[in-house]
Amino acid sequence: MNHRRQDAGQQVLAGASVGRETLLPESWLDAVELDAASYNLRKSEADQLLKQGIEHQQHHQDQQAMTFLKQAQALYWELNDIVGQERTLGALGLSCYNLGDYPMSIDYSRRSLNLAQQIENYLSTVKVLGTLGNAYRHLEDYQQSIDFQEQSLETARQLHDRRGEMAALNNLGLAYKAAGEHQQAIFYEEQALEIAQELQEVNIEAQILKNLGNAHYAMGNHQQAIGYYQERLALARRLGDRRLEGQVLKNLGTACYSMGDYDLAIQYNQERMNLAKSLKDYPAEEQALRSLAVFYEGIGQFTKALDCYEQRLVVTQALQDPRLQKQALEDLKRTCYQLGDFFRANQYAQRMGA
CATH class of the missing domain: 1.25.40.10 (Tetratricopeptide repeat domain)
Structure with missing residues (x-):
């Protein structure tokens, strides 16, 4: 009898033991599942x-x-x-x-x-090194900038990451140009251009053509600069990017004027002004009219310069920019003096003081 009670008691204890063993893991698993669900939700x-x-x-x-x-x-x-x-x-x-x-x-x-x-994560390393190099370039720490871009270039080449390589080469060109080392800038930009064309990255190609044109312009190589700007203009027109087209026309006008080709400089700026008008881009129109006036003054055509300055004044009024309006009136006053029209010159002077 006692033996049976003991067996029964052992069975109860065993049952209780089993109950505890099955209860605790289930509770623990629920907690783990809850934590995993919470983690996944937050993630x-x-x-x-x-x-x-x-x-x-x-x-x-x-x-x-x-x-x-x-x-x-x-x-x-x-x-x-x-x-x-x-x-x-x-x-x-x-x-x-x-x-x-x-x-x-x-x-x-x-x-x-x-x-x-x-x-x-070496692909990410390439990009972050590029960002660091660009940031240091803007802080005018050119050596740091170049060091980071060289690391980016080396890593990209090890990974056979052509886009990363292209970006690093372009960034190195920008860093060297900012440091005043234009020949070195051209060396890297030309390599970047080859990859951009290989990958058919037309938007990046347009940026690199601009950088090459600017580097040559800074060195006084105006003919080479014009060549790159003309390539960029053709690309902008192929893309149908009219704002980009306007920017390139500005570069071309400036470069042509610098090398003494005034007729072509005027032609490019006239195109730029017409484009800005069609886009209702008043800031670009104002700049184009001012450039045209300066170019006309440069070849002694003061009447045409005056006409451009008068159009510019109207645009500055539309822009509601008092600073630009004052500049336009000053240019008009000066040009009237050059033409011997002192009455109108005084009128513009009075408006400046109003």
Whole structure:
């Protein structure tokens, strides 16, 4: 009887023991599943914030991008997600660069670089090194800029990353041009141009053609500069990018004037002015009219210069820019004196004082 009670008691204890053994793991598994679900939810939220930040960045809305990216970074840090942190810090560095906050861009980019190297994300390393180099260029620390761009170039070549290589070569060209080493700038930009054409990256090709034209112009090689600008003009027209076309016409006008081809300089600026009018781009129209007037003055055609200055005054009034209006009146007064029209010169002088 006692033996049976003991067996029964053991069975009860065994049952209780089994109950405890099955209860605790189920509770623990529920907690783990809850934590995993919570983690995945937070991770998904961070990923979405990062995506939104990058979308704003791509639409040149960097202030809005910063808001989303900072929230994403806080979540990734909380989750100890190093990959997410690295990506977000890199994006923050780029947005700060786009906003002109170069010290903060460097801070974010250095932190991103450390993580990228830690997790061996070399494609990201190429981009972040480029951002660092560009930020240091704007801070006029050209040696630092060149050092970072050379590291970016070396890493891109090791990875056979042609786009990264193209960007690094272009950035090196910009750094050397900013440092006043134009021949070295041309050396790198020409290599970047070859890759852009190989990859059919027409928008980047247009930028590089501009950089090459500017570098040659800075060296006084006006004919070579014009050649690159004309290539860029043809590209702009092929793309149907009318604003880009206007920018190139400006470059061509200036380069032609500098080498003494005044007729061609006037022709390019006349085209630029007509284009600006058709686009209702008043700032570009104002600049084109001023350039035309200066070019006409340069060849002694003061009556035509006066006509351009008068049109320019009308545009400055449409822009409601008092500073530009005063400049236009000053130019009109001076040109009237050159023509011997002292009465009108005095009228413009009185309007300046009004």
